[in-house]
Amino acid sequence: MSHAATKYSPLYFLASLGMGGLSVTFFMYLFFWVPHPNQPVPVFEDVWPVLTGGTLLQQAMILTAWTGIAFFAFLNIKLLIFNLRKYAEFKRSEGFETFAQANAGSQILAMPLALAMSVNVGFILGMTFVPGLWSVVEYLFPAAMVAFLAIGYLALRQLGHFIASRLHSGGFSCEGNNSFAQMLPAFALSMIGVGLAAPAAMSTLPLVSGISLVLSSFFITAAVIITLVVMAMSIRPMMEHGVNVEAAPTIMVVIPLMTVIGIALMRQNYGLEANFASPTTNPETMMLLTRLLSVQVLFGLFGIAVLSRVGYLRRFITGQETSAGSYALICPGVALSVMLHFWLNKGLVAAGILAKFSAAYWTISALAVGFQVAMIVLVWMLATKHFRPLPQGAVAAA
Structure with a gap:
């Protein structure tokens, strides 16, 4: 038995989320470094000729990307199954009702x-490893939207129950809301929104693309509204009582939000241009990504300053204390890595500011890979603390 199994929290869904995010970072290698002229994303047929006929460096890059995608996708699914099982047990436990009635009740949104x-991640696996997938992709888009809508229904139902319960009988501690922990529902809705936006960019059928635009806009708008409300609610108690130390990593949840929303908006813009003759220029995309990246940098600096001030890393990462919320630290690093790839390729290169594969290009790419590697190290450190089997005596004490 591990610490995560004996001291379960729904925040451990963030471990599965982080593994999925790392799988995406390896897909960025294929997305931006392998030509794919026939469709907006690279598929097996684009990658295989480079793997079998490219340079040694290209082959090493593809093998690294394939290994990373497969390995972290496996961990993503493994940890998702672990969490679904443990959450089902947790929901039947005596302490669940107390958990659900407290501020922490919104943590269940980590599931959707x-x-x-x-x-x-499943879609990335298909594009990467399944030959001929793109020939049937138009049939997969409606199925994917149904899947995301089902998850969206679950998220809205959970969030609606949480809010309705508080509005009916109270119990929400504004004083204890001294973090951005309540932004988790916004993150969940934005992730659903970016998934729903994929057919807008990739489908050649105006009806499918249009439905994707409408549905993704709903969830992205909901995420933005919740984000603004939570920020307004949380700043005062943080300034008045100080940040909740265990929830301090949530200060940087805005960083993955910006990446997810940014990708969703780019997908929507691409769909509007491809299917509805409403083009967006490359300089406009560059400015959109630059503004979002600026927000990320500001919140990153703010978050680092807070974490340093409260000694979070010494206590919960390198120290003896454990907190499931530590897995929230993976998302900002992964999100910055992905955003830097997009800002560089869809922003600076597309706008003509930098030449692709120039020295400056590889310098920024190295920074993106640096964030990726740092998060892999962090994952290893957290896995050692949270998922390594405990000694028999420690299990009995727990």
Whole structure:
């Protein structure tokens, strides 16, 4: 038995989420470094000729990407199954009702967040490893939208129950809301929104693309509204009582939100251009990504300052204390890695500011890979603390 199994929290869904995010970071290698002129994303037929006929460096890159995608997708699914089983046990426990009635009750939104990520990972696995997938992709888009809508229904139902319960009988502690922990529902809805936006960009059928635009806009708009409300609610108690130390990583949840929303908006813009003759220029895309990246940098600096001030890393990462919320630290690093790839390729290169594969290009790419590697190290450290089997005496004490 591990610490995660004996001291279960729904926040462990973030472990599955993080593994899915790392799988996506390896897909960025294929997305931006392998030509795919016949469709907006690389598929097996684009990658295989480079793997079998490219340079040694290209072959090493593809093998690294394939290994990373497969390995972290496996961990994503494994941890999702672990969480679904443990959550079912947790929901039947005596302490669940107390948990559900407290501020922490919104943590159950980590489940639809992780589920939505796993659907995205499944699509990446298909594009990467399944020959001929693109020939039937138009049949897969409606199925994917149904899956995301089912997850969206679950998320809205959970969030609606949480809010309705508080509005009916109260119990929400504004004083204890001294973090951005309540932003988890916004993150979940944005992840559903970006999944629903994929057919807008990739489908050649105006009806499918249009439905995707409408549905993804609903969930992205809901995520933005919740984000603004939570920020307004949380700043005062943080300033008045100080940040909740265990929830301090949530300060940086805005970073993955910006990446997910940014990708959703780019997908929507691409769909509007491809299917509805409403083009977006490359400089406009560059400015959109630059503004979102600027928000991420600001919240990253703010979050690092807070974590340093409260000694979070010394206590919960390298120290003896454990907190399931530590897995929230993976998302910002993964999100920055992905955003840097998009900002570089869809922003600076597309707008003509930098030449692709120039020295400056590889410098920024190295920064993106650096964030990726740092998060892999963090995953290893957290797995050692949370998922390594405990000694028999420790299990008995737990």
